[in-house]
Amino acid sequence: MKGAVINLAELRYSEEGRLLFTAEMKEEYKVLVPQMAPFHFDLLVEALIQEGFKAELLDNIGPNLVNEGLKYVHNDSCYPAILVIGQILDAIKNRGYDSHKVAVIITQTGGGCRASNYIHLLRAALKKSGLSHIPVISLNISKLEKNPGFNPSYKFWFKAIWSVVYGDLLMQLYNEVKPYEISDGESDRLVEQWKEQVKYSFQNSSVLNIKALKQNIESLIKDFARIPVADTKLPRVGIVGEIYVKYSSVGNNNLEDYLREENVEIVIPPLMDFLLFKLDYRALEVDWYGGKFIKKFGINLIIRWIEKLRDHSRDLLKKAGFTRPIEFVKLRQLVKGIVSRGNRMGEGWLLTAEMIELIKSGAPNIVCAQPFGCLPNHISGKGVLKTLKDRYPEANIVVIDYDPGASAVNQKNRIKLMLSNINR
Numbered sequence: 210m211k212g213a214v215i216n217l218a219e220l221r222y223s224e225e226g227r228l229l230f231t232a233e234m235k236e237e238y239k240v241l242v243p244q245m246a247p248f249h250f251d252l253l254v255e256a257l258i259q260e261g262f263k264a265e266l267l268d269n270i271g272p273n274l275v276n277e278g279l280k281y282v283h284n285d286s287c288y289p290a291i292l293v294i295g296q297i298l299d300a301i302k303n304r305g306y307d308s309h310k311v312a313v314i315i316t317q318t319g320g321g322c323r324a325s326n327y328i329h330l331l332r333a334a335l336k337k338s339g340l341s342h343i344p345v346i347s348l349n350i351s352k353l354e355k356n357p358g359f360n361p362s363y364k365f366w367f368k369a370i371w372s373v374v375y376g377d378l379l380m381q382l383y384n385e386v387k388p389y390e391i392s393d394g395e396s397d398r399l400v401e402q403w404k405e406q407v408k409y410s411f412q413n414s415s416v417l418n419i420k421a422l423k424q425n426i427e428s429l430i431k432d433f434a435r436i437p438v439a440d441t442k443l444p445r446v447g448i449v450g451e452i453y454v455k456y457s458s459v460g461n462n463n464l465e466d467y468l469r470e471e472n473v474e475i476v477i478p479p480l481m482d483f484l485l486f487k488l489d490y491r492a493l494e495v496d497w498y499g500g501k502f503i504k505k506f507g508i509n510l511i512i513r514w515i516e517k518l519r520d521h522s523r524d525l526l527k528k529a530g531f532t533r534p535i536e537f538v539k540l541r542q543l544v545k546g547i548v549s550r551g552n553r554m555g556e557g558w559l560l561t562a563e564m565i566e567l568i569k570s571g572a573p574n575i576v577c578a579q580p581f582g583c584l585p586n587h588i589s590g591k592g593v594l595k596t597l598k599d600r601y602p603e604a605n606i607v608v609i610d611y612d613p614g615a616s617a618v619n620q621k622n623r624i625k626l627m628l629s630n631i632n633r
């Protein structure tokens with residue numbers, strides 16, 4: 210961390226005393242983005258870069274992240290908060306950034322869950338480390354915090370949606386092809402190649418050019434279908450749970466690598482379903498608690514539009530011999546009689562629905578990854594296991610808690626036990 214002199218006169222604050230990210234900062238500052246979903250965030254960061262931000266995706270990993278996080282975040286706090294804040298502080302302190310020329314961006318869900326408050330924990334951690342001059346930008350769709358230097362155009366939001374669509378496709382195809390590829394590393398190479406192609410298309414074709422998007426999706430699926438694969442079938446193991454520990458190898462102690470070493474095919478539900486789940490509740494709120502009809506109408510329209518686009522890739526995936534992901538509306542129906550659609554804290558009803566969908570689609574072996582003490586996901590994850598077992602006797606689910614003190618050996622032993630049930 211270089212120590213330049215802070216020109217306090219340059220710093221501007223909101224009425225409530227929050228340090229603002231200004232238009233001048235946009236020109237000069239690097240915007241650091243903590244990693245969560247490796248198939249998606251590369252593309253999302255590219256969308257930020259194309260908006261004129263000097264955005265950088267953090268790739269620092271290792272035990273230092275937890276140690277750094279625990280210095281500033283109480284160990285009772287959510288494990289993802291400890292890791293995200295640990296990754297940011299570790300990068301700022303040890304990667305040679307000029308702390309007076311960096312900003313940080315993190316997502317803020319805006320719901321009732323503690324994820325809405327990670328941003329405040331991060332600001333407190335920066336203050337404790339003497340870095341309160343670093344502005345923190347909230348990426349949200351709830352108009353929670355505004356910054357004069359962060360006003361992404363409509364193009365950014367489209368690219369953000371496309372990042373999730375492409376990221377989900379890459380993740381699914383990689384997971385379905387990788388365990389069977391004859392020539393080692395072909396799927397990895399294709400993922401990297403397609404990430405570059407998507408970035409190029411963000412730059413060179415209109416975000417509203419749906420025809421080009423569909424053509425890209427078709428070529429992407431065809432490319433993966435052409436990879437020569439072995440004629441075998443491995444047991445399928447699903448990974449569900451809290452969003453950070455589900456997608457981030459930092460959060461789940463490299464769960465995906467571990468499962469692949471155990472010779473199984475991994476199935477990870479799409480990130481887009483999580484975003485639609487968050488949107489869907491806002492429409493439901495209008496029915497339950499009142500609100501403007503136009504809000505509900507608009508949200509349902511967006512969900513339908515995204516789903517229509519996904520239908521295109523669903524059909525192509527099926528045609529090419531891959532799994533056809535379930536439609537969001539059907540996913541929502543799966544939990545009827547088990548958890549309410551109003552259960553929206555954390556992963557809410559979506560977590561239960563994803564487990565049911567995995568069981569029904571031939572992946573009854575499931576690792577439910579949850580931060581220790583994550584109450585909402587213990588309710589819709591661990592809390593529904595008995596009901597799922599009664600309804601679907603083939604369900605073979607293990608709930609694994611992740612926290613700073615959890616033993617990796619213990620986690621692996623419990624997963625091994627679940628895997629041994631497959632063989633039986």
Ligand code: SF4
Pocket residue numbers: 287288289322323324325451554555556580582583584585586
């Ligand atoms: S879902 Fe769990 S881990 Fe995530 S913010 Fe909520 S309580 Fe914390």
